[in-house]
Amino acid sequence: MLGCQPWPQDFAAFYRKMDCWRGETFGxxxxxxxxxxxEHIALTSGDKQVSYAALxxxxxxxxxxxxQIGIEKEDRVVVQLPNRIEFFEVCFALFRxxxxxxxxxxxxxxxxISHFCAFSEAKAYVVPDRFAEYDYLPMARKVQQNTxxxxxxxxxxxxxxxxxxxxxxxxxxxTAPEVKPDDIAFLQLxxxxxxxxxxIPRTHxxxxxxxxxxxxxxxLNEDSVYLAVLPAAHNFPLSSPGVLGTLYAGGRVVLASxxxxxxxxxxxxxxxxxxxxxxxxxAIIWLEAVKTRSYDFxxxxxxxxxxxxxxxxxARRIQxxxxxxxxxxxxMAEGLVNYTRxxxxxxxxxxxxxxxxSPYDEIRIVDxxxxxxxxGQVGELLTRGPYTIRGYYKAEKHNEKAFTSDxxxxxxxxxxxxxxxxxxxxxxxxxxxNRGGEKIAAEEVEDHLIAxxxxxxxxxxxxxxxFLGERSCAFIIPHQQTPNKAELKVxxxxxxxxxxKIPDRVEFVDTFPETALGKISKKxxxxxxxxxxxxx
Ligand code: OOB
Numbered sequence: 376m377l378g379c380q381p382w383p384q385d386f387a388a389f390y391r392k393m394d395c396w397r398g399e400t401f402g403x404x405x406x407x408x409x410x411x412x413x414e415h416i417a418l419t420s421g422d423k424q425v426s427y428a429a430l431x432x433x434x435x436x437x438x439x440x441x442x443q444i445g446i447e448k449e450d451r452v453v454v455q456l457p458n459r460i461e462f463f464e465v466c467f468a469l470f471r472x473x474x475x476x477x478x479x480x481x482x483x484x485x486x487x488i489s490h491f492c493a494f495s496e497a498k499a500y501v502v503p504d505r506f507a508e509y510d511y512l513p514m515a516r517k518v519q520q521n522t523x524x525x526x527x528x529x530x531x532x533x534x535x536x537x538x539x540x541x542x543x544x545x546x547x548x549x550t551a552p553e554v555k556p557d558d559i560a561f562l563q564l565x566x567x568x569x570x571x572x573x574x575i576p577r578t579h580x581x582x583x584x585x586x587x588x589x590x591x592x593x594x595l596n597e598d599s600v601y602l603a604v605l606p607a608a609h610n611f612p613l614s615s616p617g618v619l620g621t622l623y624a625g626g627r628v629v630l631a632s633x634x635x636x637x638x639x640x641x642x643x644x645x646x647x648x649x650x651x652x653x654x655x656x657x658a659i660i661w662l663e664a665v666k667t668r669s670y671d672f673x674x675x676x677x678x679x680x681x682x683x684x685x686x687x688x689x690a691r692r693i694q695x696x697x698x699x700x701x702x703x704x705x706x707m708a709e710g711l712v713n714y715t716r717x718x719x720x721x722x723x724x725x726x727x728x729x730x731x732x733s734p735y736d737e738i739r740i741v742d743x744x745x746x747x748x749x750x751g752q753v754g755e756l757l758t759r760g761p762y763t764i765r766g767y768y769k770a771e772k773h774n775e776k777a778f779t780s781d782x783x784x785x786x787x788x789x790x791x792x793x794x795x796x797x798x799x800x801x802x803x804x805x806x807x808x809n810r811g812g813e814k815i816a817a818e819e820v821e822d823h824l825i826a827x828x829x830x831x832x833x834x835x836x837x838x839x840x841x842f843l844g845e846r847s848c849a850f851i852i853p854h855q856q857t858p859n860k861a862e863l864k865v866x867x868x869x870x871x872x873x874x875x876k877i878p879d880r881v882e883f884v885d886t887f888p889e890t891a892l893g894k895i896s897k898k899x900x901x902x903x904x905x906x907x908x909x910x911x
Contacts, residue, residue, distance in 0.1 A: 378574040379559060379765025380774060383782070387557070391663040395588075395736060395761040396580040398556045402471035403624060404583065405431055410505035412625050415597070419646060420460050430464070433544065437468035438551070439544030444499075444527055448473035448552040449497040451562065453488065454735040455479040457506045458607050461531045461540060463618070465501055466561070470579075473554040476561045477574065478608035482813075483504050484872025485514050486823070488573050492522040494769070495562060500506045501540065504532030507632075512537070514871070539658025540816035562768055563610055563708045565844035566814025567803035568787060569821065573777075574768035575708050582614065585712065585762040586623045588732045589616035592714050593650065593677065593702070598624035600643060600674070602651040604634035605812075608710040611682055636664035647674035652704070654682040654812030656843050659689060665696050675699040677717070681706060681728075682812030683844050684800060690725045703728050705800055709784050711736055713798050726910055727797035728790075736760035739783060739855050740792060753801045756790045757783040806897070808835070808839070817897075820867075820876050824849060827866050829858040834887060835878060836897050838904045848904045850887065857883055880904070 382390070384553065390396045409431030417427045441750040446452065448518040454467055454476040454899070456462040469476050477495050479488055481503075492500055500518060502511040509779055512535055515528045528537040532681070552807035555568075556579050565573040593616050605612040613619055621628045629646045631638050634657040642648060658680050665672075671803035681704030693701040706712030723729075731738060741747055748754035759782050766774040778784055787805025790798050808815040817835040824833045831854035837845040851858075860881045867877050888899035888901065 378769040380764075381557070382765055386782075390581075390584075390761040393761075395584045395733065395735060396556065397584070398406070398580065399472070399583045400554050400556050400558075400579040401467060401560055401583070401619075401645075402554055404435060404549070405467050408622065408625055414708065415544070415625065416627050417622060417630050418460050418463060419459070420620065423460055425460055430460075432743050433437055433464050434467040435549065436544040436546065438471045439545040439547045439549035440628070441468055441472055441474070441499075442549045443547065444543070446472060446474050446499060448554070448777070450474045451477055452499045452501060453477045453479055453491050453495065453497045454501045454608070455481060455483060455511070456503055456531060457481045457610075457632055458603050459503075459531070463622075467836045468559055470897045471551055471554070472549075473552050473558060475559055476800070478561060478613075480514065480564075480606050480608055480873070482606075482873045482875060484873055485517055485567060485638075487572070487871075487873060488514065489518050489521055489871075491564070491574070492518055492525055494571075494583060495574060495795060496524040498524060499527040499529055501529045501531070503535070504530055517871075518778060523809070529887055535776060538911065539615075562607075565708055566807055566809075567816030567819060570816060570818050572816070573770055573773065574767070575764055576768045577764070579847040580602050581762040582619075583623065585614055585710075585732070586616055586620040587613065588762075589620050589712065589714070590624045592716060592732055593620075593853060594717060595624040596622060597624060597625040599624060599648055600629060600648045601626060602629045602631060602646070602648040602660060603653065604631045604639055604657065604834055605652060605682075608681075611654075611706060613704055614726065615652070615679070615681070615704055615712050615714075617652065632807060634660070635817065637660055640668055640670045641662065643675060644670045644671055646679065646763075649674055650677045650679070651675070652679040652681070655680055655685045655689070656811040658685070658693065659842060660691055662689065663698055663707075672697050672699070677702055679704050683809045687725050691721075694721075701725075705798060707786060709786075711758045711760060711786070712785070717795070723795060723797055726796075726799070727793060728800050730797050731758075731760070733761055736763070738798075740790060745779065751793065753789050753791045755804050756788045756798070758786060759783045792857070808845055808847045810836040810845055810847060810875055810879075814877050817847075820831070820847070820872065820878065823870050823872060824851070824863065826870070827858060829854050829856050830863075832887065834895050834897060834900055838880065838901070838905065840879075842870045846879035847876075848880040848882060848900075850882050850884055850900050850904075852882070852885065852887065853883055882907075905908060 501789040713729040832852040
């Protein structure tokens with residue numbers, strides 16, 4: 376498999392025998408749904424909508440267009456589109472060609488995109504012209520200049536000197552290559568902890584298994600209407616069960632550009648949404664907004680919340696406020712997804728992050744020496760299973776640390792298992808900040824800051840925040856002159872990093888606290904900033 380670590384043969388045979396992997400591909404899945412459901416609406420976005428049959432046709436036309444410009448099986452294509460119908464046309468067209476979308480988020484900027492393009496040796500990059508007041512073309516130009524493999528920039532909207540996505544739909548025949556169920560379907564992004572995001576190879580068969588299993592747990596069917604408010608490229612809204620799960624079930628997806636109640640609440644009423652997925656800060660905003668706005672939420676059956684720690688105090692308010700069930704979702708782009716079940720007692724739904732979705736998910740909770748801890752004790756979660764990767768894309772060295780020798784993924788999450796067998800996330804061992812569901816690898820941002828002439832040393836840590844759960848704080852030892860905080864922000868913006876990665880706070884210090892081994896003690900830094908915040 377193209378730069379990837381496949382499942383060992385005996386495991387693959389087992390997952391097939393247990394009927395997890397059924398030999399499905401995304402291209403065929405859409406073909407089947409179009410045959411079965413025809414004019415049933417698949418996707419709604421603003422005043423546009425597309426049926427399963429029409430989506431299937433558009434996908435073929437786009438696949439033909441992609442083929443004409445030379446996109447072939449196994450080519451990588453960085454896709455950075457907001458929640459619009461074209462996003463899924465692009466993805467399925469690439470799936471049918473066996474080409475691999477690399478799922479960037481709309482908030483990514485030059486630094487991230489140029490890394491994804493260079494590292495994946497992308498042949499094409501698909502962008503909107505504008506989204507959320509940002510012009511993508513100047514960034515795309517810079518990316519193209521610096522990525523020798525990049526042959527095409529394809530623009531949804533006003534394309535200027537580049538190819539317009541709208542012009543690629545072609546009536547020409549396209550020759551579909553053989554796409555196998557165990558081929559890689561796409562590359563997703565890791566939240567990262569050591570430097571830049573790693574790429575996560577997901578195959579058709581195992582990802583479709585995760586959809587099928589998620590659908591069973593969430594009871595998704597042809598009557599379901601899924602509201603996508605989170606950026607669809609992310610694993611949670613993509614597959615848990617998300618947009619792809621809904622399409623697998625033959626339901627309808629309503630695409631929203633974001634999670635604001637101004638947009639989402641009228642959509643719930645008009646489109647009779649049955650299920651929506653949120654990160655915790657959005658749930659807080661929705662709970663506030665629902666007090667003053669009266670919309671008909673009677674169609675809503677389930678609100679899923681995941682991606683970051685969700686406090687029990689807030690979790691308990693969902694059901695009474697919206698008259699629907701809550702489901703906590705604790706997952707990761709690398710694979711494992713845990714859900715509370717619809718019929719779990721309130722206590723489980725409010726206080727835990729659920730349990731693995733598959734009976735074949737294997738869980739170990741271990742101490743620092745990889746020894747299993749006693750039941751109920753906190754340790755790092757390791758996992759292996761039918762939809763959890765065995766290695767990152769082209770990252771052999773990193774994989775040695777990120778996986779155990781017997782193939783368990785080291786999640787970096789500190790969890791405990793309660794008596795009911797449910798997982799409670801207690802913290803994190805990895806050097807990452809979870810800013811309301813958006814993941815920041817401390818090292819990645821530290822590497823940018825250290826490039827500033829007045830930064831001698833830097834360490835970024837999380838600080839508690841009522842709304843986002845965590846925000847980021849950069850501790851800096853200045854070099855010669857203390858830099859101005861605003862100037863540091865501009866410096867990072869100019870280097871082109873996603874806005875959510877810019878430290879929320881900067882603290883200048885003379886020295887860093889150290890561990891017994893003489894390393895920077897991030898634990899002590901977290902304590903310093905937590906105390907400081909509590910004292911104001
Ligand atoms: C989801 O995926 P990623 O890859 O953006 O982030 C994974 C990490 C986990 O390792 C954990 O640290 C954190 O995000 N996380 C949670 C959580 N859900 C994810 N921490 C506490 N409570 C939760 N409920 O975030 C993701 C992927 C699929 C489904 C849901 C979330």
